[in-house]
Amino acid sequence: MAAEKRFLPVENPTLPFWLTERSPLDAHRSTPNLPDESDIVIIGAGYAGVSLAYHLLTSISYSTKRPSITILEARTVCSGATGRNGGHLRPDIYGSIPLFIRRHGLDAAVELAEFELSHIKAIQDVIEKEKIDCDLVMTRNMNVYFGTDRGNKVRKVIEDLKAQGCKFLDDLVFLPEEDIESTSGVKGTKVGFSFTSGAIWPYKFILGLLEKVLEYGGDSVNLQTTTPVNSVTSEAPDRHVIHTPRGSIKAKKVVYTTNAYTFGLLPEYERAIFPARGIVAHISVPENQTPPHLPLSSYALRVDPRTGVDYLIARPDGSIIVGGAHHLHQDNNDEWFNNIDDSKLIESTKDYFDGYMQKHFNGWEDSGASVKELWTGIMGYSSDTAPHIGEIPSRPGQYIAAGFNGHGMPVIYLSSKGLAQQILEEKPFDETGVPRTFKTTSERLETAASGKIGGDIF
Template sequence: MVQAARLPPILPVENPTEPFWRTELHQLDELRTTPKLPQRSDIVIIGAGYSGISLAYHLYKQLSHSDQAEPAITVLEARQICSGATGRNGGHLRPDLYGNIPKYIERHGIEAGAEVASFEIAHIKALKELVAEENIDCDLNLTRCMNVYLNEADGEKAKQTYELLVAQGLEYTPDIHYTPQKYAEKISGVKGAKACISYTAGTLWPYKLILGLLSKIASSSMVNVQTSTPVTSVTTQDGFHFVHTPRGSITASKVVYATNAYTSGLLPQYSANIVPCRGICCHITVPDGKDAPFLPYTYLIRSAEGNGQSYMITRPDGSVIVGGAQHTFEHDREHWYKVTDDSTLIEPAKNYYDDYMQRTFRGWDESGAYVKEIWTGIMGYAYDSAPHVGEVPDQPGKYVCAGYDGHGMPVIFLATKGLADMILHGHTFEDTGLPRVYKSTSERLKRAADGPEGGDIFG
């Protein structure tokens, strides 16, 4: 028996805050390829953010031209294209060499950690090539990210991590540069910097990248995209999946959950693994007629109190996107933990960035810099800090690509390429060469379900 559709507990809210990235909407923003849902589709992808659209793009590229009546790929999106985390993030394409890599090395060994580092770094070249090949105007820029420490103890810890990574002789360490306190403030431009470390990173306009990719595939009869179509449940019978929405159901051979923070709404077994957590981000600019002081880098700035950090990019027009400020609200979980409401700001953080540039950077005191847009977004924090990619354990024909721990930009494009290989060619996860720590396994699901609440999320 096919079960009736039910409303899941976790769906994106209907009236989200407006991020800067969605102030120039693309004509495909509310795309419905056909007035009605197709009845059948080989592959249904749920979610039209970076994961869903990037996967659709890779599948499309790998499928030979098809004349079949039903679409090969259908993408269902609860709101508009790129209205989730991808359209509300920091625009920072930053291989996370200092956050999770040392953690992965400690837990899974040097090879596993190095695999992730190389994979994340590979995104810089891959996205540069993609943007050039597809001629997508998304403000892509390559630069260096400065990790800046305003607290001596944090600076010392960063130095030790740097030395540890260098001692491992990893391929990427020559790109990392450490600056001690003597020059840290002058090199970084950050007042009171006690140490800084820089490495290659990129910036881009995520919404324009995703809409640019969609525009390459949207006119093909192989692809059907339906916005404002929340999936309320998926049922399975005789090897087929039935994807239910308020507009009707679609029968599919394969279903992909590209639902990031919302994944456990449809796959409850992920509820301890991928936890929706709310973050805040804003766009700061200077008044008309003024020039923003030049900032050559992107940043990750740890506060002087050592209890919080902000990530920041400089846009090509000199304005900045900055977010974080968790230390202002993390003590009260109601503001962020298991929160899926991105229609309101986070009260304790909403004024934190008002004079951030003046407080933080040399040369900005008289800039008049002010917060022009501020918004919230929902991240999928992972219990063990690694995304879940691949087949949903024990559920043939279902795949997941989600749980990026607030860090999907240097992960998703190549992760979905590997996933496309699995879906179309039956490759195993191991065949794809994806980092081993990304594989979604029943052991990971069990560890999170049996472990203390929150896992890595709380520390």
């Protein structure tokens, strides 16, 4: 008999720094039992699920239509990628843009970059409006290259994009070579540039939004944690049944915000969105010692001459969150590819962050900085690098927002807003402001299934 393929989040995941301070809503259940039915059921309470619920409740048409919403979460709130990430709110205005231009043309690429950039203000605004305490810091992201080959190649790409009229790149500034090391604080760097970026405590941001969801929704919102969904069956476009070990619930509409785990419930996405395991560390100096100064709060260290990038933020208390090291395990597929086990570290990478600050940053040599928490998390990589948003082909009344790669923070909030408009107002995708390349389509699924695109994730 063939072994059953596991698709649910595993038990006992590693402990990220972000989850060392838990909200009272972490394992919340609004009622002891599942409701029998709900207008909308959202599967997954990470960034996508919670921000979708928030937009459904704050959208103009909610006051007139007022549907009931149930959120089902397999583990605790934000225990997936969102609670295990690097805390970077860093719009990608150059990394995947050349690839997007090649695949979809300049207009689509500009639309994507501007969409990501607009998240900075949108997230600042909602944090201010809802008074969410989540350590948001606005800064410049410092991208540094240790070799001139890779660095100058990137410089050329950016200059070409600027020449093509990409105005959003006006925010990107190259540093004079002789100043890079002193300005960035990173040892041995040869090429460097900076652009607007942010850092955030992702769990606190999402839990703050969730608090508002439960407040605004009142009795019409029901959250059920530790309730894994095993399957969904459909009787009609407005009659779906969601099956869990705690019973079933009927829904008019179902939304999958299951990111890396989507393949388990929607097999047609198996080749389009696949799990990819990553590793992140929290580094701090011994108690009662002041951490050395870092010139900025957001870095990308291009540590590998080919592909590798480490991403790093400095927290307001001076401690560091750093992730990456992908170049060390990228050739060993079992360690990261199609791997949903975040209860274990990545063996070949687990010592990588020891002495990291001493090795890379001036002034940290005698800091005594060491790793305090080390954890893994599961990203949902999209085979064509774009997330899947919208109504699922051949499944009327069922929607998806998933496949955000290692890069959801400046993408998900407004994607969820657009999806809420589709669900509540039946607005066509093209009028929601979500980039055209994000629309989930049967063509994209077929291309993924045929394996025509893929592999060039980094």
